[in-house]
Amino acid sequence: MGVVLRNLQTVVPVRRARLRRDVETLRHILGIQKFDLGLICVDNRRIQRINNIYRKKDSPTDVLSFPFYEDLRPGKLPCALHRDELNLGDVFLGVEYLMHQCSDTSQDLHGALTVVTAHGICHLLGYRHETEEEWKEMLQKESYILTEFNRLTGSRLVPLTKRCTEEKANLK
Amino acid sequence: MLKCVSRALNLAGRLANKPLSASARAVRAPPARPFTRSIWMMCGGDRPALLGSRAALPSVSCGCGGLHTEGDKAFGEFLKDEIKEEKKIQKNQALPKMSGGWELELNGTEAKLTQSLSGDKVTVTFNINNSIPPNLEETEQQGQKPGENEPEIVSTPNFVVEVTKKSGKHSLVFDCNFPEDEVGHGEGEEESDIFAIREVSFQPVGEEDWKETSYTLNTDSLDWALYDHLMDFLADRGVDNTFADELSELSTALEHQEYIKFLEELDSFVKCN
Numbered sequence: 001m002g003v004v005l006r007n008l009q010t011v012v013p014v015r016r017a018r019l020r021r022d023v024e025t026l027r028h029i030l031g032i033q034k035f036d037l038g039l040i041c042v043d044n045r046r047i048q049r050i051n052n053i054y055r056k057k058d059s060p061t062d063v064l065s066f067p068f069y070e071d072l073r074p075g076k077l078p079c080a081l082h083r084d085e086l087n088l089g090d091v092f093l094g095v096e097y098l099m100h101q102c103s104d105t106s107q108d109l110h111g112a113l114t115v116v117t118a119h120g121i122c123h124l125l126g127y128r129h130e131t132e133e134e135w136k137e138m139l140q141k142e143s144y145i146l147t148e149f150n151r152l153t154g155s156r157l158v159p160l161t162k163r164c165t166e167e168k169a170n171l172k
Numbered sequence: 173m174l175k176c177v178s179r180a181l182n183l184a185g186r187l188a189n190k191p192l193s194a195s196a197r198a199v200r201a202p203p204a205r206p207f208t209r210s211i212w213m214m215c216g217g218d219r220p221a222l223l224g225s226r227a228a229l230p231s232v233s234c235g236c237g238g239l240h241t242e243g244d245k246a247f248g249e250f251l252k253d254e255i256k257e258e259k260k261i262q263k264n265q266a267l268p269k270m271s272g273g274w275e276l277e278l279n280g281t282e283a284k285l286t287q288s289l290s291g292d293k294v295t296v297t298f299n300i301n302n303s304i305p306p307n308l309e310e311t312e313q314q315g316q317k318p319g320e321n322e323p324e325i326v327s328t329p330n331f332v333v334e335v336t337k338k339s340g341k342h343s344l345v346f347d348c349n350f351p352e353d354e355v356g357h358g359e360g361e362e363e364s365d366i367f368a369i370r371e372v373s374f375q376p377v378g379e380e381d382w383k384e385t386s387y388t389l390n391t392d393s394l395d396w397a398l399y400d401h402l403m404d405f406l407a408d409r410g411v412d413n414t415f416a417d418e419l420s421e422l423s424t425a426l427e428h429q430e431y432i433k434f435l436e437e438l439d440s441f442v443k444c445n
Contacts, residue, residue, distance in 0.1 A: 002396060006365055010413040016400035024397075 002036060003027070009043035012095040015110060022114045022153075026121060029148045032077065037124070038090035039117065047094040062101065063116040063160075064092040065123035072126030074137055091120035111157055118145045119160040236444045244442050251439040258432050267429070268421045272410050276422075281430055283422070287410060291338040294409045296331055298419065300427040303329035305352050327423040330370075333411050336377055345382070346406060347371040350420065367416035369402055 003023050007014050019039070027033050042050075044060035052058040054066075068089040069078045080086045093116060095109075102109045119142060127138040142159035150157055270276070270285060274296075277284040285296040304327050328350035334343040351364035373388040391399055406412065 005396065005400065006363070007413060008363055008366065010366070010417050013407060013412060015404055015407075017397065017404050020397055020400050 002033075004036065004038045005041075006039070007041045008046065009041055009095060011043045012041070012099045012109070014041050014095060014113075018110050019113055019117075022110065022149075023117055025149055025152060026114070026118055026145060029145050029152075030121065030125070032088065032121075032125075034086055035077075035080075036087040037121070040090060040092050041095045042092055043096040044094065047092060047097065050092060060094055060097045062094045062097050063120045064094075065120040066090045066092070067124045067126070069124075069126070074126040074128070074134075075141065076126065088121070088124040091117060091124065093117065093120070111155060114149065114155070115146065115157050115160050118142055118149070238444055240444065248439060248443045251435055251442065255432060255435050255439065258428070258435065262428060262432065264425070267425050268418070270418050270422060271414065274410070278426075281426075283426060285419075289409055292409060293334075293336045293338075294411070295334045295336070296411065296419070297334075298329040298331035298423060300327055300329060300423055300430060303327040303423055303427060325424065325428075326420060327427040328420050329423050331367075331419060333406060333409075334375070335405075335409060341377055342374040343377050345373050345375045346402070346411075348411075348416075350416070366413045369399065369406070372402060 003020060005016060005020055005023075007016065019041075023037070023039060027035075027037070047064065048058065048060040050064055051061050054064070066089050068085075068087045072078060078085070078088075093113060095113070098112050098116065099109055101107070102112050122138055122141050122145075125141075127134070127141055129135040129138045139159055146157045146159055149155060267276070273287045274285040275287065277286070281300045283298055283300070287294050304325055330347065330349045333346040333348060335346075336343040347370045348367050349370055350366070351368050353363050369391050371388050371390055373382070373386045375382050375386060391402075
């Protein structure tokens with residue numbers, strides 16, 4: 001099945017083919033092509049609701065991940081036995097939130113979507129950033145992914161974890 | 173915090189529109205007027221037997237030569253109330269406008285939206301008949317006051333998009349729908365796209381009937397990347413999520429308008445005006 005892409009919002013025009021191509025590149029870099037992955041584009045209202053339900057934070061955000069495997073060791077791929085288990089989980093992209101962020105910083109929206117998707121997939125693979133040590137590990141992984149992505153596509157993307165820390169923003 | 177919807181999303185995306193059930197229209201009836209009362213009204217005050225012979229039915233003459241019963245009279249009164257209620261909840265007499273340069277043409281229950289974009293002619297057609305999906309949830313809880321949390325009736329018709337190139341002999345035709353979710357009526361996260369493409373084919377320009385011999389691409393087993401390109405192709409021609417949302421609003425207003433018109437005609441027919 002691969003990447004299941006859903007666009008549930010009307011606020012931001014999302015180029016589906018571009019988003020899929022970029023996510024496929026990320027999957028290739030991470031070697032997770034055999035795993036299914038859900039990618040859902042939502043507006044502020046919906047991501048705020050999900051954020052409130054699952055994280056008790058009543059505000060919109062840029063990305064929320066829901067891993068299929070909750071106790072993965074970072075960087076270790078799950079040993080799936082059945083076809084149904086070849087699934088990493090879902091990443092909700094707050095495209096409206098990101099669009100506002102991009103217009104404030106004159107960033108390209110689809111570049112930002114790739115960055116937050118890479119961040120979200122890292123969470124699906126067991127990476128966390130609750131402690132300093134976890135944060136370093138996750139930043140390292142994101143940096144690797146985006147360096148490879150930049151090399152393959154000629155982009156100049158920067159990891160989200162790095163920016164989060166620089167801006168002292170909420171941890172996702 | 174396990175929340176995995178990809179399989180469910182895929183399933184939901186494959187669901188086709190189901191036919192209209194009687195329950196959908198029943199929702200429209202004002203809750204203050206339960207079904208039992210309608211039957212009672214038809215019976216009249218002296219409670220004649222429901223299964224009585226035709227000869228026993230009281231008739232009222234109006235000179236048209238047709239049959240008029242007490243039941244017809246009650247029916248007329250019911251319709252009068254129903255029309256009044258429906259007009260009260262009708263948001264606007266005028267139909268909602270579509271964003272962009274779409275021109276609307278109506279032919280009974282069929283609507284056609286057309287616009288030209290740099291030589292490409294885009295036509296979207298839909299029919300409001302059978303466009304209200306059955307309500308999957310309980311409409312009224314025990315002890316609930318009438319009108320409280322009443323589900324809103326929303327028309328989500330299948331629609332056909334035809335894209336014709338200048339001097340092209342064939343149109344590229346997209347058969348689209350609003351997928352119904354099997355799940356996701358609770359928290360609202362497990363949902364399908366707002367609209368989906370079900371089939372794609374080429375059809376000769378200007379012909380009324382589609383050629384069954386034209387190859388038809390079914391999106392059920394389609395490469396997702398190709399599907400996304402088709403969706404982007406439509407978005408570039410003004411058919412995106414916003415359009416689909418507005419089309420549903422337009423269709424809902426049209427459906428309601430036609431429903432009221434039907435009730436008025438029915439009232440007129442019953443009364444023999």
